[in-house]
Amino acid sequence: MAEWAEEYVADASKRKFFSDGITDIFEDHKRGANNLSLIAQITTVEHWLQTNID
16 A cells, blocks of 8 residues: 555656645655645545546
């Protein structure tokens, strides 16, 4: 699951409308910060974009 999330976070970080700090948020999460809710929102939107728009 972590690899899936990391892939979508990396893809999301390339989009203009996401903050540049997405990668930092994910790295902080891997070090123990509880950013799960935010990461879930980001990966859900990115997955939807790839499935329906790209």
